Amino acid sequence: MSESARARARAHQDQLTKPPGSLGRLEAIAAQLAAIQGRVAVEVHAPRLCLFAADHGVTRSRGVSPYPRTVTGQMVANILAGGAAVNALSRAVQVELELIDAGVDADAPAAFEGAALSYVHAPIARGTRDFLDAPAMTASERAAALELGEAAAARAAQAGSTLVALGELGIGNTTSAAAITAALTGRPPREVVGPGTGLDAEGLARKVAVVEAALARHELARDAPLASDDADAAVRVLERVGGLELAALVGLCLGAARRGLAVVVDGFITAAAAAVAATIEPALLGYLFAAHRSAEPGHRALLERLGLRPLLELDMRLGEGTGALVAIPLIRAAAAAQREMATFAEAAVDDRGAVHDG
Ligand SMILES: Cc1cc2ncn([C@H]3O[C@H](COP(=O)(O)O)[C@@H](O)[C@H]3O)c2cc1C
Numbered sequence: 549m550s551e552s553a554r555a556r557a558r559a560h561q562d563q564l565t566k567p568p569g570s571l572g573r574l575e576a577i578a579a580q581l582a583a584i585q586g587r588v589a590v591e592v593h594a595p596r597l598c599l600f601a602a603d604h605g606v607t608r609s610r611g612v613s614p615y616p617r618t619v620t621g622q623m624v625a626n627i628l629a630g631g632a633a634v635n636a637l638s639r640a641v642q643v644e645l646e647l648i649d650a651g652v653d654a655d656a657p658a659a660f661e662g663a664a665l666s667y668v669h670a671p672i673a674r675g676t677r678d679f680l681d682a683p684a685m686t687a688s689e690r691a692a693a694l695e696l697g698e699a700a701a702a703r704a705a706q707a708g709s710t711l712v713a714l715g716e717l718g719i720g721n722t723t724s725a726a727a728i729t730a731a732l733t734g735r736p737p738r739e740v741v742g743p744g745t746g747l748d749a750e751g752l753a754r755k756v757a758v759v760e761a762a763l764a765r766h767e768l769a770r771d772a773p774l775a776s777d778d779a780d781a782a783v784r785v786l787e788r789v790g791g792l793e794l795a796a797l798v799g800l801c802l803g804a805a806r807r808g809l810a811v812v813v814d815g816f817i818t819a820a821a822a823a824v825a826a827t828i829e830p831a832l833l834g835y836l837f838a839a840h841r842s843a844e845p846g847h848r849a850l851l852e853r854l855g856l857r858p859l860l861e862l863d864m865r866l867g868e869g870t871g872a873l874v875a876i877p878l879i880r881a882a883a884a885a886q887r888e889m890a891t892f893a894e895a896a897v898d899d900r901g902a903v904h905d906g
Pocket residue numbers: 612613614615619623716717718719720721722723743744745746866867868
């Protein structure tokens with residue numbers, strides 16, 4: 549992060565042909581990009597959505613999602629065919645899409661044609677273990693998933709991207725995200741567990757009980773938040789109650805920030821991954837943009853922990869990176885204003901307080 553570039557960006561913004569501060573939060577976005585990129589003439593080049601998919605052991609018999617786990621693999625096929633929300637939105641906002649199978653419980657899909665995306669088939673396991681029985685993943689699976697995310701960051705940087713967006717797919721992953729949220733923030737499960745894809749009241753009560761049991765099983769339940777830099781504890785939480793796509797997203801966040809790329813967080817699930825990553829490496833915080841605030845209740849607690857104010861509030865609760873996608877045009881617009889506008893001097897526009905002789 550370059551605090552001097554941030555200060556220069558702020559000073560430059562006050563020279564541009566507009567009343568000071570009149571581009572509102574777009575100015576804060578552009579100043580943050582300046583700090584990330586170390587220059588005033590910021591740009592959003594080749595933005596890319598990295599969408600990690602994986603299955604969750606907790607979906608086998610616990611009734612935590614209204615949808616069966618087979619939907620994860622079927623949605624992977626749908627994305628490869630170009631028919632998911634993430635395909636339509638990434639086309640609409642012109643963001644590159646990379647889909648990475650980090651651990652889907654399905655056979656490798658047949659060759660695909662037509663959809664404008666790249667696909668990486670690198671499953672670490674056929675989903676996690678049920679975290680009511682055992683840690684969701686082993687230490688070596690966790691390390692491999694972090695590495696998968698790190699490799700995605702390296703590919704994005706290699707392709708010239710200056711911004712990556714976080715996306716996830718995995719039936720049951722709002723349960724994993726809620727367990728992570730409770731463990732990191734110290735909030736009780738009933739406050740951070742939500743309906744996900746649409747559980748009824750009975751299902752919601754079951755899901756709260758599952759998260760409570762998982763926290764007790766792994767001795768993660770606590771009434772206080774995890775220290776903001778307790779890296780070992782954050783890794784432990786990830787291993788015990790996380791998911792392979794979540795661990796890969798942690799690796800992506802860390803790898804992207806290390807390479808000076810901005811990171812756009814999507815909804816509740818990606819925020820859980822970002823919060824784990826920021827506890828491992830607090831310097832990540834300066835690289836994060838929160839795209840929106842999901843309807844899922846635990847998202848608010850995570851945004852508070854991260855100190856992020858979401859750009860949008862659209863009552864979205866889909867995932868796949870869809871909320872991040874709709875926020876990228878705002879970030880792009882903020883960069884364009886800072887880079888392209890004329891100053892008062894360049895445009896010969898009188899600044900405030902200029903005195904006319906008559
Ligand atoms: C058809 C379909 C498409 C999706 N795309 C994203 N999700 C989202 O919902 C899932 C998490 O919710 P839960 O924890 O309630 O299962 C994840 O796959 C997430 O990406 C979807 C869910 C469904 C059903």
